[in-house]
Amino acid sequence: xxxxxxxxxxxxxxxxxxxIAVLLIxxxxxxxxxxxxxxxxxxxxxxxxxLLSPIRQPGMAVTPTEANVIFTVRMPRILLALAAGxxxxxxxxxxxxxxxxxxxxxxxxxxxxxxAFGGTLAILLNxxxxxxxxxxxVFGLSALVLVYALxxxxxxxxxxxxxxxxxxxxxxxxxxxxxxxxxADTEDKLPAMVFWLLGSFATANWERFSLVAAPVLLGGLLxxxxxxxxxxxxxxxxxxxxxxxxxxxxxxxxxxxxxxxxAAQVAVSGIIGWVGLVVPHMARMLVGPDHRVxxxxxxxxxxxxxxxxxxxxxxATATExxxxxxxxxxxxxxxxxxxxxxxxxxxxx
Numbered sequence: 001x002x003x004x005x006x007x008x009x010x011x012x013x014x015x016x017x018x019x020i021a022v023l024l025i026x027x028x029x030x031x032x033x034x035x036x037x038x039x040x041x042x043x044x045x046x047x048x049x050x051l052l053s054p055i056r057q058p059g060m061a062v063t064p065t066e067a068n069v070i071f072t073v074r075m076p077r078i079l080l081a082l083a084a085g086x087x088x089x090x091x092x093x094x095x096x097x098x099x100x101x102x103x104x105x106x107x108x109x110x111x112x113x114x115x116a117f118g119g120t121l122a123i124l125l126n127x128x129x130x131x132x133x134x135x136x137x138v139f140g141l142s143a144l145v146l147v148y149a150l151x152x153x154x155x156x157x158x159x160x161x162x163x164x165x166x167x168x169x170x171x172x173x174x175x176x177x178x179x180x181x182x183x184a185d186t187e188d189k190l191p192a193m194v195f196w197l198l199g200s201f202a203t204a205n206w207e208r209f210s211l212v213a214a215p216v217l218l219g220g221l222l223x224x225x226x227x228x229x230x231x232x233x234x235x236x237x238x239x240x241x242x243x244x245x246x247x248x249x250x251x252x253x254x255x256x257x258x259x260x261x262x263a264a265q266v267a268v269s270g271i272i273g274w275v276g277l278v279v280p281h282m283a284r285m286l287v288g289p290d291h292r293v294x295x296x297x298x299x300x301x302x303x304x305x306x307x308x309x310x311x312x313x314x315x316a317t318a319t320e321x322x323x324x325x326x327x328x329x330x331x332x333x334x335x336x337x338x339x340x341x342x343x344x345x346x347x348x349x
Contacts (some may be wrong), residue, residue, distance in 0.1 A: 016293040019286055023300040030304060031082065034311050035074050042066065077204035080212060081310040082303040084201075084269055085279075087216040087261040089302020092276025093283065093295045094223050097230040098254045103163045105277030106262045110169035112273060114143025115259075115266040117173045120180045120193050129211060129267070137263035143169050144255050198322035199270040201310055208268045215264035219257045224295060226254065231291040272323050274331025275302055281335075 032051070036042035042050070049058040050070050092105040099109075106112050118139030122132035150165040177197070184190040229250055232240045237247040265272065282305075283297035306323075309330070313321045 016287040016290070016297070020293065020297055020300065023297065023304070027082075027300055027304050027307075030307055031078055034078050034307060035070055037311055037315050038069070038074065039315075040065070040069050042069070076206045076209045077201050077310070077314075078307065080201050080204045080209045080268065081307045083209070083212055083216045084265045084272065085275060085302040085304070085306025086299045087212075087220060087265055087302075088272065088275040089279035089283075089298040089305070090220055090223055090295060091258040091261050092302075093280040093291070093298040094226075094230060094254050094258055095276070096280055097227075097234045097291050097295075098251050099162055100234055100236070101162050102281065103277075104166075105274070105280075106258065107170070107271075107273040108163055108277060109166040110143035110147045110173065111140045111259055111262050112266065112271055113170040113173035113177075115140035115263045116197060116271050117176045117180070118263070119196065119266055119270070120177050123193050123196065124180050124184055124189055129208075133211065133215075133264060133267040136267045137259060139173070140263045140266070141256060141259035143173055144259055148251075148255070195322075196270045197324070199272040199324035199327070200313075200320065200322055201269055202314075202320055204269075212264045212268045215260045219261040219264075220299065223254065223257050223261075224299075226250070227291045227295045230254070230295070234289075234291065270324065272306070272327055274327045274335065275306055278331045278335050279305055 032047055033044055035051075036044055036047040046066075047070065049060075050062050050066055052058070053062050088106060091111075095104045095106065095109060096102055115136040118135035118137070119132050121139075122135040125131075127135065147162065147165045147169045150168065151162045181190055181193055184193055229240075229245055232243050232245050233247055233250055240247050240250075262276075279302045280294070280298045283294050283301050286301075287293045287297045306327075309323055309326050313323055313326055
């Protein structure tokens with residue numbers, strides 16, 4: 001039985017690694033294809049030629065227009081979409097693991113609402129970009145702390161208690177955001193707040209990408225480094241403690257890292273909901289519940305998902321569609337289907 005179990009685990013591991021490899025190939029192809037999609041269309045082969053032009057002379061010289069479209073306009077936007085999607089999906093997978101709750105996500109547990117209030121306050125006070133990032137981080141973490149505290153007071157072991165606590169805190173910060181919008185100057189501050197809250201990569205540039213890349217990269221690597229511990233924590237605090245894991249400490253570490261990642265995304269592109277809630281379920285269906293492979297899969301699928309959404313948003317109509325609208329329109333029915341599937345098991349994992 002032992003050798004059979006080992007062989008099954010090995011087969012499952014190889015299958016998961018193969019799936020992740022396929023996802024990486026899909027991500028690369030989609031990223032290159034997206035560089036050519038837009039009002040100034042460029043073929044896939046030509047995009048590859050332009051990308052390789054610094055190290056290999058193309059058959060036809062790269063025009064200044066092509067270079068500007070690829071390297072200045074579209075590349076930072078696509079990289080920003082990849083980083084934001086990967087960060088949100090990884091954050092959702094980590095939160096679902098540490099709280100043992102498949103209904104948890106950055107938006108559901110209030111971190112997005114808290115970060116939105118912090119960003120809106122920064123816009124009202126005319127703070128610089130780094131001030132907006134810091135304000136979003138502080139209030140995003142504050143929202144998570146309040147949700148965690150409220151959940152502990154009400155019913156720590158109830159699977160819906162955390163979601164209900166998130167609804168309460170999200171509603172509170174949502175009211176604060178509305179209050180700031182009411183107080184804002186209708187000619188200047190209010191339009192900026194509304195556009196920012198809807199979510200968009202329209203203002204993407206290399207500076208904004210560098211602003212989000214460092215927190216997402218550093219926070220993402222640290223979260224991925226903890227994925228085997230999250231695996232143990234998802235079995236329950238008692239089992240994790242028996243294996244030498246300090247559950248409360250690990251939760252706080254993950255909370256801070258998730259807040260950092262989400263705050264960075266919110267600071268540069270506003271509220272983009274449902275990615276961190278829906279994508280981990282997709283990854284779980286593809287590679288299983290083992291966080292050692294599920295979290296890297298979530299990261300890649302999140303990047304692919306948000307890249308697809310952004311490509312549609314900037315190319316489907318004459319005017320750009322806010323990302324928050326598209327992710328909600330797609331995410332809510334997908335989540336409803338996923339929720340129906342997860343109800344077949346007692347805890348959704």
